[in-house]
Amino acid sequence: AQSVTQLGSHVSVSEGALVLLRCNYSSSVPPYLFWYVQYPNQGLQLLLKYTSAATLVKGINGFEAEFKKSETSFHLTKPSAHMSDAAEYFCAVRSQNTGGFKTIFGAGTRLFVKA
């Protein structure tokens, strides 16, 4: 069975500081991995996805994530936080070839950005 674990339900950074949101996955088959962002009172929007091409994936709004198979990780980073980055971030996994088409989400990490 697939799953993702997000370390830290809340992360607080200062504006301009590095953002690091952690995600570890569990999958018996090669996974597709995603990061979604949720702003208040909105649905989830895709930030970036890993689909077994480049291991370093660049997404929207300056975010990127690196797939590390040896560590089963897919951490999300951004060099310099902006106030508008304050939101909830979800890591998600989907199997490449089994288990139907469902995407499994992590518990989410709420990012706070301090002025």
Place this chain on the structure above:
Amino acid sequence: EPEVTQTPSHQVTQMGQEVILRCVPISNHLYFYWYRQILGQKVEFLVSFYNNEISEKSEIFDDQFSVERPDGSNFTLKIRSTKLEDSAMYFCASTNRGRNEKLFFGSGTQLSVL
């Protein structure tokens, strides 16, 4: 960018009543999903739907739940007899191809069961 539309945005109902949550997926999409998010908790998969039938469902999606695509554009989630614990934000999502494609989410329906 095309959008998934969900109505209503808020639904209040009495315990034991039936509710229907409505979604209009993006027109050329083929795979449809319902997720729910209880306040402060993770986004949970409920059901996926493809080729006019359920392709997968979670343990949450019991006999009280059903989905339908009645007219080729709408995709509905029905809860026959609501319980207090059904109170959550329900998200509809769709995608047009396979596993590596992103999900397009609607803005959600906040269901409150009193």
